[in-house]
Amino acid sequence: MSVPATVVTPPLVNELDIVIPTIRNLDFLEQWRPFFQPYHLIIVQDGDPSKTIRVPEGFDYELYNRNDINRILGPKSSCISFKDSACRCFGFLVSKKKYIFTIDDDCFVAKDPSGQEINALAQHIHNLLTPATPLFFNTLYDPYREGADFVRGYPFSLREGVTTAISHGLWLNIPDYDAPTQLVKPRERNTRYVDAVLTIPKETLFPMCGMNLGFHRELIGPAMYFGLMGDGQPIGRYDDMWAGWCAKVICDHLGLGVKTGLPYIWHSKASNPFVNLKKEYKGIYWQEDIIPFFQNVTLPKECTTPQTCYIELSKLVKEKLGPIDPYFEKLGDAMVTWIDAWNELNPSTDDATTVKAEPSIPK
């Protein structure tokens, strides 16, 4: 057997955490083993904390259940959703790495049209480590991809691009439709492999799905709060949407880029559309007001960090969306609590206080 002359290290192996929310089991990791095993996992166990989640052998991980979340955050744990995959953002909070990749436990390895298995993590890493181009649209999509470039007419001064903060992947098989669409088209499957990565232009909002997502934790982490959803809340299945709208506004303000497209994963489980409809119901009406809010938000020049941007956003949420429903007052407060928790667990280097999160790892 041939041995490489130098050790081949997976990219960003010490700089990236994989965050997985789960309530069931982690059997899906077996299929991802060749791609994920070198990396550290942060597992956020939702639901009943007394249940033991079995992690396949050979993975390096830390696991947090609800008891851990309550213990680590104390009263601030109120901002972390219960009985909703929104709890995943707790994993973002406690990570100490520069990058995050998050994936749902019903997402498997997809194949590209040539039949080759797709290393979704490697593609996300490539997306994050190459620039984005939000200021002018390139008709040949990502100009940094092999075999592509900027087209005629693309200003040279804009060809350096900006730092990519978010990499949004897509899904083959079960597409990420809302409940009404699922009810009307229960058999529709996404079979179209679109071989492109592209930057979402500045000032354009998009629906960010949390199933297959990578981001630069240092640059945008504080904006990746997945809101108050699930148990005790009037709304569900808008966690990632909320984070995406907040994060995009902040990315636009801070001059960061958001990419969407490759990689694809294979989404295997269609959730119950009737259950989804109940969860989404209020969101469907509220988003009609939420979208214009985000489209018209301007953040002051003085906000130069994601934390300050986010705090400012929380004030505007309470002011402008509060009148729609008291939920938004609560959400605005939770956004502040989140930033407090973020700052506590991620102090800047000149801050003396250090808080270390202690996970419970089953022996």
Add this chain to the structure above:
Amino acid sequence: MSLVTIDRNEVDIVIGAFRSDLTSFLEEWRPIFSRFHLIIVQDPDLKEELKIPEGFDFDVYSKSDIDKLVSSSNASMFSGYACRYFGYLVSKRKYIISIDDDCSPAKDNNGAIVDIVTQHITNLKTPATPLFFNTLYDPYRKGSDFVRGYPFSLRSGVPCVLSCGLWLNLADYDAPTQALKPELRNSRYVDAVLTVPKNSLMPMSGINIAFERETMGPAILPALKLAKEGKVRWETMEDIWCGLVVKVVCDHLQLGVKTGIPYVWRNERGSAIDSLKKEWQGVKLMEELIPFFQSLKLSQEAVTVEACMAEMAVAVKKGMGRSHPELANAADSMIGWVKIWKEVKSRDLV
């Protein structure tokens, strides 16, 4: 493929001819074009008579036709790549499809020939969605839809008036890029069409486009002429300028622009390095044009394409037109074009 029916009476295919023998070009496109009416506009500098094979329904326009219809001062507008715009002017149909004469039909990922007419018309007949980005691209395509989180009130979209296709093999790169990477060929067929979001500008390539003529005709014009304008795409920016103008108008009037499929196969022609040797005015110009167009705001009173064009021409003349004579000329051309357009249309009605 799609549920959209293509009525041949709605479509004109406009070709600008730079070489007299169009036999091989049209033979290649015969399976796709033979059903439709062709408007072939001869580059005024081309002296030989055009050779066109049997079996096509076409009209040819040459320099003499151009001189007859428009005043001699305006006739210069239609030289080089801009000759095709004369075809847009004289067309009486709803949709125009226009490609360069160095393009052949492409094959998709399944090996099937790409029918650019069906795809362009489908793009134009289905709504565009510029107000919010759909991560599964065109939601009106078979097998696709709006994703979770897409506001319902925005799902009826807006009319699509411009469809920008793409190119396999020789992509529309500028001369510096192609000269630096002489082997670079586009072999990636991206099976998507998507709407270019509102307030996002893009470089429109005239190599493979289609548009709704009745609405957008006044805005699709040959305005920007570079000092060393040439007969290869590396030596022109007229389509890029046109695209910036069109996008600003569309954003203002809530109309949509799509980009993506269909693909054409673009054949080798010209030399990037030779084009590079000419002083590349266009590159420098783009640096200033983009911020200018990005900051352009049209008034609420501008509710038609013509009104938008008038306001933009004034803004160009007052702004960059003062330091760049070619832009001042472009502004004049915009005003001139709207006038000619109106004139020709009123003659048609008589």
